[in-house]
Amino acid sequence: MASDLSVILPRVLIVSRRSVRKNKFVDFVGEYHLDLIVGYGALPVIVPRVSGVHMLLDSFEPIHGVLLCEGEDIDPSLYEAETTNLSPEELEQIRRLHASDTAIDKEKDSIELRLAKLCLERNIPYLGICRGSQVLNVACGGTLYLDIEKEISNKFVESQRVKHIDYDNYDGHRHVINVVESSPLHHWYKDSLEEGKMEISVNSYHHQGVKRLAQRLVPMAYAPDGLIEGFYDPDAYNPEEGKFIMGLQFHPERMRQPDTNQFDYPGCPKAYQVFVKAVIAYKKKLNITTSVPKPMKLNQEMKNKRKVIQWSFSLARNMFTTGQELHPSKESELKAGAEFLQCNTALSFQQKNRLEQIGATVRNGGSYIERLQLNEENERQAKNVMGKMSIEQLSDLLSFYHMMGQICSEVLERKLNGINCQ
Structure with missing residues (x-):
């Protein structure tokens, strides 16, 4: 028996990351993400990173939210990175230093970019963490730095450089970011900000970042070197109405005190809490339009028009089945059905022939046939374009x-x- 959408828990899709364990591929998602999603009242649905899954995303419907996090560098060809000024030698240095990140995973790219675009099209709540924020920016038309150290850090004297990744202190490394006033991030962390300052310290696990922020997105935080560390779409941000489109370059779910589960700041879990709030609201809104099919309500004028058209078709049917000619006084009643059919530009020639048989096409049939021929040509051209x-x-x-x-x-x-x- 099919389940009623109204009893389905809010579903958040999370794409797994592929890794190698004991010479075999395994898929995983960080448990901190899952704990927070479940803790705030939603159900994480893991989308496995396996070949062909990007063609099966419809099977994961209904989708009430998408959380993307963790993973390798996005394929540079997806954001026109061939314009980089980095030399082949520098690119090789980057590949050696960040070997685990520069191993491109095109299947994961395909899955996640399609999910991101789906969220943007339908206003499905989206939270991107680290790589997930970069996926969001690329999906919106933005670009990325291939390597922060080569393209940003080297422009500063050593004492002013920001270290965005530290393999020797992976979990403990922090750097300061400046929070943009009145942004959602400011609201979440405002109780932790020192008077007169807009700074918090965040963890950092990335060698890439936003280069050109997509037009629809607005920054929420910057690193001292100017790198954007958080952004959102203000036109798609209203959690109470199920709207949430955001990317964070840092990992708030992992900003915890050593050997404890205590967060560095009370605002750290807020991104997940508000995201799930939007997911729940989106599910409720989706249920209103999809869970219980309701007959369309017609006003009196439309009811009357429908009766006239139905009567016109009834007359045409009687003419066809009995072979009797229509009395001149009834011609106007038959014409109402013909005019309706002329307005229906989706009719095919097969439908036209059938309707001609039952006498529904009268008088100005020439114009009607011309429209049908034009529609057939448009359909043929559309199929040719789509075939390519x-x-x-x-x-x-x-x-x-x-x-x-x-x-x-x-x-x-x-x-x-x-x-x-x-």
Whole structure:
């Protein structure tokens, strides 16, 4: 028996990271992420990083939120990194120093970028941590530094350089960031800020970062060297209404005191708490439009029009089955059905022929046939164009029209009930 959407827990998709253990691949997700998601009332659903999963994401519906975290560098070709000024020798140095990160995982890239774009299209809550923040920026059209040390740090004297990764003190390493006033990050950490300062110390495990921030995103924090450490979409941030699009370069879930589970700051778990709040709100909003199909409510004028069209089709059917000609006084009643069909630009020639048989096409049939021929040509051209598109492009197009269909249905319902859609 199919489950009612209303009893499904809010679902947060998290893509696993692939690693090698005992000469075999294993998938994992950091438990801190899972604990926080569960603790605030949502269900983490792990999307395994295995070949072909990017084609099966529809099977994970309903999706109420996406959390992306951890992983290798994103394929540079996805954000036009060929314009970098780094020399081949420097690129080789980066590959040797950050061997585990520079081993590109195109399957993970494909899975996560499609999920990020899906969230952006449908306004599904999205939280990106570390690599997940970089995925968000790339999905929105932004770019990344291939290596912070080579492209940023070397521009400063050694005493002013910010160390963004320390393999010798991986968990304990911290550096200062400056929080942007009135941002969500400021709200979460405001009780921990010293008077007159907007600084907190965060952990750091990355050698890449945001180079050009996508236009729709706004910074929430900077490192002293100017690197953006947190950002969000202010037009898609309203947790109470199920809106949350954010990326954090640091790991607040791992900012804990040594050998304890005590956070460095009370604000550290806030990103997860507010994210899950948005996930729960999004699920409720989704349930309103999808859980219980409701008959469309028509106003009296539309009810009357529908009756006229139904009567027109009934007359046409009688003409076809009995072979009798229509009385001239009834011609206007039959014409209502023909005019309706002329407006339906999705009809095919097969439908046209059938409707001609039952006498529904009258008088100005020439114009009607011209429209059908034009539609057939448009459909043929569309199929030719789509035949040249990649699977990913077709999937993105399908997601777009799915979203537009949902919006159209919601707005139409509101208009029929006399509700202001502004």
